[in-house]
Amino acid sequence: MTTLAVEHLDVRHGQLQAARDVSFAVGSGETLALVGANGAGKTTLLRAIAGAHLPVAGRVLIGGEDVTALPAHGRAALGIALVPEGRRLFVEMTVEENLLLGRMTGRRGEWTLERVLATFPNLKPRLKSRAGTLSGGEQQATAIGRALMGNPQVLLLDELSLGLSPLVVDRVYESLTTLMRSGTTIVLVEQDLGRALSVADTVVCMLEGRIVLESAAAGLSRERITEAYFGLRAGREQQGAVP
Amino acid sequence: MSAMAVSVERWTTRSRVAVGVVIVVLIVLAFGPLFLTAGQADRLTALFVYVILAAMWNALAGFGGLISVGQQAFFGLGAYFAVRLADAGINPFLALFVAGLAVAIVAVPLSYPMLRLRGGEFAIGTWVVAELTHLLVNLDTLVRGETGTSLISLNTYDAPARRAYIYWLALAVMIALLGVLFALLRSRTGAAIQALRDDEVAAASLGVRVVGTKRILFTLAAVGAGLAGALWLATAITFQPKTFFGVQWTAYMVFMVLVGGIGTFEGAILGAVIFFLLETWFGATGVWYLIGLGATAVLFSLMLPRGLWGAAEDRWSLRLLPVGYQLKPRTASKE
Amino acid sequence: MFQVMRIINLAHGSLAVLAAFALFVLADRYGISPFLGILIVLPAMAVVGWVLQVVVLERASRAGRLVPILATFGLSIVIDNLLFQQFGANTRSLAPYIGDLSYDSWQITDDISVGKIAVLTLVTAVVVLGTIQIFLSFTQLGRAVRATAEDPDTAGLVGIDARRINALATAIAMASVTLAGAALGMRATFDAYAGGTQLLFAFEAAVIGGAGSVWGTLFGGIVLALGQSIGATIAPQGFLIGGHVAFFLVLFARLAIPGSNFRAFLAGALRSRPA
Numbered sequence: 001m002t003t004l005a006v007e008h009l010d011v012r013h014g015q016l017q018a019a020r021d022v023s024f025a026v027g028s029g030e031t032l033a034l035v036g037a038n039g040a041g042k043t044t045l046l047r048a049i050a051g052a053h054l055p056v057a058g059r060v061l062i063g064g065e066d067v068t069a070l071p072a073h074g075r076a077a078l079g080i081a082l083v084p085e086g087r088r089l090f091v092e093m094t095v096e097e098n099l100l101l102g103r104m105t106g107r108r109g110e111w112t113l114e115r116v117l118a119t120f121p122n123l124k125p126r127l128k129s130r131a132g133t134l135s136g137g138e139q140q141a142t143a144i145g146r147a148l149m150g151n152p153q154v155l156l157l158d159e160l161s162l163g164l165s166p167l168v169v170d171r172v173y174e175s176l177t178t179l180m181r182s183g184t185t186i187v188l189v190e191q192d193l194g195r196a197l198s199v200a201d202t203v204v205c206m207l208e209g210r211i212v213l214e215s216a217a218a219g220l221s222r223e224r225i226t227e228a229y230f231g232l233r234a235g236r237e238q239q240g241a242v243p
Numbered sequence: 244m245s246a247m248a249v250s251v252e253r254w255t256t257r258s259r260v261a262v263g264v265v266i267v268v269l270i271v272l273a274f275g276p277l278f279l280t281a282g283q284a285d286r287l288t289a290l291f292v293y294v295i296l297a298a299m300w301n302a303l304a305g306f307g308g309l310i311s312v313g314q315q316a317f318f319g320l321g322a323y324f325a326v327r328l329a330d331a332g333i334n335p336f337l338a339l340f341v342a343g344l345a346v347a348i349v350a351v352p353l354s355y356p357m358l359r360l361r362g363g364e365f366a367i368g369t370w371v372v373a374e375l376t377h378l379l380v381n382l383d384t385l386v387r388g389e390t391g392t393s394l395i396s397l398n399t400y401d402a403p404a405r406r407a408y409i410y411w412l413a414l415a416v417m418i419a420l421l422g423v424l425f426a427l428l429r430s431r432t433g434a435a436i437q438a439l440r441d442d443e444v445a446a447a448s449l450g451v452r453v454v455g456t457k458r459i460l461f462t463l464a465a466v467g468a469g470l471a472g473a474l475w476l477a478t479a480i481t482f483q484p485k486t487f488f489g490v491q492w493t494a495y496m497v498f499m500v501l502v503g504g505i506g507t508f509e510g511a512i513l514g515a516v517i518f519f520l521l522e523t524w525f526g527a528t529g530v531w532y533l534i535g536l537g538a539t540a541v542l543f544s545l546m547l548p549r550g551l552w553g554a555a556e557d558r559w560s561l562r563l564l565p566v567g568y569q570l571k572p573r574t575a576s577k578e
Numbered sequence: 579m580f581q582v583m584r585i586i587n588l589a590h591g592s593l594a595v596l597a598a599f600a601l602f603v604l605a606d607r608y609g610i611s612p613f614l615g616i617l618i619v620l621p622a623m624a625v626v627g628w629v630l631q632v633v634v635l636e637r638a639s640r641a642g643r644l645v646p647i648l649a650t651f652g653l654s655i656v657i658d659n660l661l662f663q664q665f666g667a668n669t670r671s672l673a674p675y676i677g678d679l680s681y682d683s684w685q686i687t688d689d690i691s692v693g694k695i696a697v698l699t700l701v702t703a704v705v706v707l708g709t710i711q712i713f714l715s716f717t718q719l720g721r722a723v724r725a726t727a728e729d730p731d732t733a734g735l736v737g738i739d740a741r742r743i744n745a746l747a748t749a750i751a752m753a754s755v756t757l758a759g760a761a762l763g764m765r766a767t768f769d770a771y772a773g774g775t776q777l778l779f780a781f782e783a784a785v786i787g788g789a790g791s792v793w794g795t796l797f798g799g800i801v802l803a804l805g806q807s808i809g810a811t812i813a814p815q816g817f818l819i820g821g822h823v824a825f826f827l828v829l830f831a832r833l834a835i836p837g838s839n840f841r842a843f844l845a846g847a848l849r850s851r852p853a
Contacts, residue, residue, distance in 0.1 A: 050735055072734035081735075088732040090725045097721050104722055105737035150737060310647050356830045366647050367781045368829070374778060375822040490774060494655050497648055530663045537655030544649040545637045 002064065003028045003185040004049070004080075004154045009058035011041070011048045018044035020209040022058070026154070026202070031186045033200035033217065035193060037229060040206040042189045043085050046156050049187070050082035051075040063153060076105045079153030085162065085189075087143040091132030095123055095142050098131050102149025109151030116145040119175055137168035141175070154185045161192050173199065193225065207231045272414055276407035284410050288478055290519045291413040292471045295420055296492070297499035297515040298508075299467030302424055305506030306436045307460040310362070312493045313369030314468045316376040317346050319487035321469030322476035323380050326394060330385060335396045336408060339473040343416070346469030347462055354461045358454055370490070377488035391483035394476055409477045416474060420467050421512075427463075428508065432456060491533070498536050501543045504550030513552050589630075589650045590755065591777025592657040597623055597759030598768050599661055602670050612672045612760055620756045627752030628745055636744070654773055662770035672763030699761045706754060723747060782825040 004026045011019040018041040026032045034042050047053040049060055051072035059068045060075075067075050081102075089098055099113060117124050120141040126134060131142060140160060147155060160176075161169040173195060180186060180199065190196040196203065197217050205213035205228040213228035226232075276284055296318075303309050324342035329335045353372065360368050386392055397405060427433050435456045476482055495518060503514020525532045547554055597619055604615040634649055714720040726733040726743040734740055762768055762776060 052731060052735060071739075073737045073739045076735060076737035084732060084735065088729065088735075090728050090732070092728055093721065093724060100718065101721055101725055101736050101738075103718070146736060312647075312651060356826075360829075362647075367778070370774075370778060371782065371822050371825060375819065375826075378819045378822070494651070497651060501648060530659045533659045534656050534663070537652045537659065540652030541634065541649050541656065544645050544652065545634065548645055 002026070003030075003062070004187065005059075005061040005064075006045075006049060007059045007061070009045070009048060009060065010056045011044050011053060012056050013044050013053075018209055019048065019055075019206075022206075022209075022211055024204055024211065024214060026185055026187060028185055029180075029183045030201045031180050031188060031199055032202045032204060033196035034187060034189045034204050034206065035191075035196050035225070035229065036206035038191075039208075041209040042206055043158055045206070046082060046158050046187070046189055047084075050080055050156055052082070073104075076150060076152075077107065079105075079107060079151070080156065081105075081147035081150050081152035081154070082156040083140075083143045083147045083158060083160070085158040087139045089131040089134075089139055089142055089146070091130065094128050094130055095134065095138075096127045098142055098146050099123075099149055102146040105150035105152075107151040111148045111151050113149070116148055119148075119178060120145055122171075135168075136164045137171060140164060140168075140172050144172075144175070148179075152184075154187065155179070156187045156189075158189045159191060160188070161190065161195065169195070193222070193229070197225075205229055269414075269418060273411075275414075276403075276410050281403070281406060284406050285478060286519075286523065288410050288413045288474070290515065291417040292474050292478075293495070293499065293515040293519050294512055295417050295467055295471045295474075296496050297503065297511040297518075298421055298424060299464045299471070300496035301500045301503075301505060301507075301511035302460050302467075303464040304500060305511075306428075307439065307457050307464075309358075309457065309461065310366045311369040311464070312366050312490065312497075313371070313373035314464065314496060315488050315490060315492040316369070316373035317350065317465040317468035318472035318475070318492050319373075319380065319484065320349060320376060321346050321472030322482050322487050323383075323386070323472075323484075324469070325473040325476050326392060326482050327383075327385065329394055329396045335394055335399075335477075336412060338396075339412065339477055340416075340470070342473045343466060343470030347466050350462045350465035351458070353465075354458045358457050358461065373488060373490070377484055380488070381484055386482070386484060391481055393481045397477065397480055409474070412477070413474045416470050420470070423463065425508070427459075432459065436460065494533070494536060494540075498540050500550070501540050501548075502550055504552030504554075504556070505548070507550070507552050507556060510550050510552030514550065517551075589654040589657060589773075589777075590751075590780060591775065592654040592661075592773030593623070593626070593752070593755045594759040594762060594776050594780075595661065595768055595770070595773040596626075596657055597756040598672065598763040598772075599665060599670070599759075599770075601672055601760055601763055605672060612764060616756060616760050619760075620753055623752040623756045624749040627748040627755075631745055631748040635748070636741070654777070658771050658773050665770055667769065669767040669769040670763070671767045672760070699765060702757060702761070706757060710750065719746070779821065782821065786825060786828045 002025045006025070007023050009019055009022040010017070011022075022041075022045060024032070034045070036042050044053060048055050051067070051070060051074065055068065059066055061067065062075065062078050062080060065078065067078060067080075070078070090101070093101075096113075099116060117127075122138060123141050123145065126138055131139065134142065144155075144157070157176075160172055164172070169192075176186075176199060188196065188200065197220065200217045203213070203215055203217050203220060203225065204211055205225060207228065208231070212231065213225065215224075272287070275287060279287065296314075300311070300314060303311055303314075321343045324345045325335075325338045328338035328342055328345075333341070357365065357368055357372070380386060400408065428436065435452070439453060439456055472487055475487070479486075499514035499518045500511055501514070502517055503512065504510020521536075522532075525535065543550065549557065600619045600622065601612045601615045604610040604618065605612055610618070630653075634653065635646065712720075714724055722733070722738045723743055723746065725736070726738055726740050730740045733743075758776070758780070759768075762772070
């Protein structure tokens, strides 16, 4: 079952065309890694899927339902949760308040405050601290936790490793694998190719707004993906793409 | 891909024509008292004052990004200083001029604390300054509270001569202030001002002295308002604090600049002319006139925030007076 | 209202006067006591606020930071003059309609008596502000309001409908505006153009207290009132001057000594308590 589908999406960022004719689909429980150089359009695409950015053309479908006309809070209620680039926590509010706010989607499910804290135990002692005082890793955990509190169908993660030390990133990804094993559908934007390849089922590479490579992660050589990343070989390739 | 050769120019044919027209109009106006009736001369003097007010408020808000709802503080101060100077025995016309400039003595030190306020706080702050100034001026026994006093020394001149002198003084002050603003905008400070208007942080990162530039605008706007107040006193002769320190002056300035075009040199002038015409036709209707002004200001701020001139500029790439730079493609035939 | 929407509403004072006039009309023409009248006027004002929000303020805030100031300024001019058109230049008061309460007082000692209305106003203010503070700190909706105030974009991402939150903030603001108008009418007099002065006092109080905290506003109001009263004892016109001077003193002291002010102190005290 396709949890998330994007069809022929065109997104503008001011005067710039950030995404051109982007189409892909993610099945339930799958992890899709979105890679590409800076400025390739990944963050804008994620924001467009989440509803924070309106596309010029194309459709976004969640669980088969067309949500293109829905604003961000509406899509959140339908099960899309975005962990934005740079975390974007409510810094004036405590960790607990940030997490509790995740419930504003009104969706019920497995994710409760207790479960989030069990997944990210490093947050337990920091519950009453202002989000602005947290370390990078703790902020990332809070941001993910806040998204999870909404019991999403699809979790969009934008640049998790940004600004974090390698050890901390390791820990974050450890919690991620737990998430993935539990069956959450994930779209992951990641600059670190190695990590992306290690956790993803499918890899989509973008260059200047277009998809230049879409392939199963298994068996994908570094050379192929590097070529696509830097646009060394023109044209779009399909190899064992998951429908 | 071939590169286009461009030259950077300040004057275009259009702007040359525009400036020419302006100069002709000003010369015609200069001869005004010779062929205008008393009423018409008075009205035109009022127009000159409106233009000054609009241009100065626009300089502060449109270029400096500082919305002031308290310029009436300086408007009233200019008139007040004129009254005081005249009372001290100075020639009334000289007093008017000096009073306007004297406002700078208050404005400059005031700018130091005021410019540290942002946006809305600055706006309220200016209003408080206006109220406070009003109250303090009322304390002066010469002014006798709200009863006010008059610039009696003006009466030593007979009416037609007085009217002519005031007309010329107003015209001269208007030309001078507009000229200063024009020169300022064309200078390096002018580039700084326009950079400020577009993006303060970016401007600062390029080395624009943000606060210093704003201080210049603040003081200029204050002096302009002060001169306008002094001139208004000359036409009205009586000085009643409530009239001069009233917030309706800000309402007029907001209207003129919003309708004309905030942040454009020509827009302020257009707004003043429109306001002048509306007042001539509808001013007598009293309260409804004010309601109409307010409602129009609201509508413009929502529908046409760039004002009439701003919208025209956007649609037709109109830039009449040469305050900016134009890129002119150099065609091969011209080489 | 300022906190949530980052809009400076210059028509705030005029709206309070509008509420006062509404109460006056209800009392004068229909004999409804102002206290009962509040129950009618309050929801009416909330509706007015909602309309304003949707028609004017939302568009204004999207057009830039400076536009709301101009739009609400124009609005205040319209309201003031419409009131003048309708009610003329006479000053009005709600005092005649609340009987003895307007001048009754409690004798504390031989020299000091406290006006009942004044106490009532203070108590109401504390209750209202307290309720708002509790609402913001302890309820999910209150949290949503704070979140929207801080980052409306991200608030949308977690499922908060910013438009509804703004409407709620406006309704709350309008409710307090009504109460302010009522207090003004009962305690003192008002006329069509009183809006400006009220707005000024409101903003002075908020700025003195620090525009970020609810209790700060109360504190600011007290400081302002003190300034005004002290000024009044010095000279008859000193009432207003005293207030403005107090405003500037605090404002510039705050600018000159960053960090060492009541707001920071208060904020620190509030933050370290569990929310």
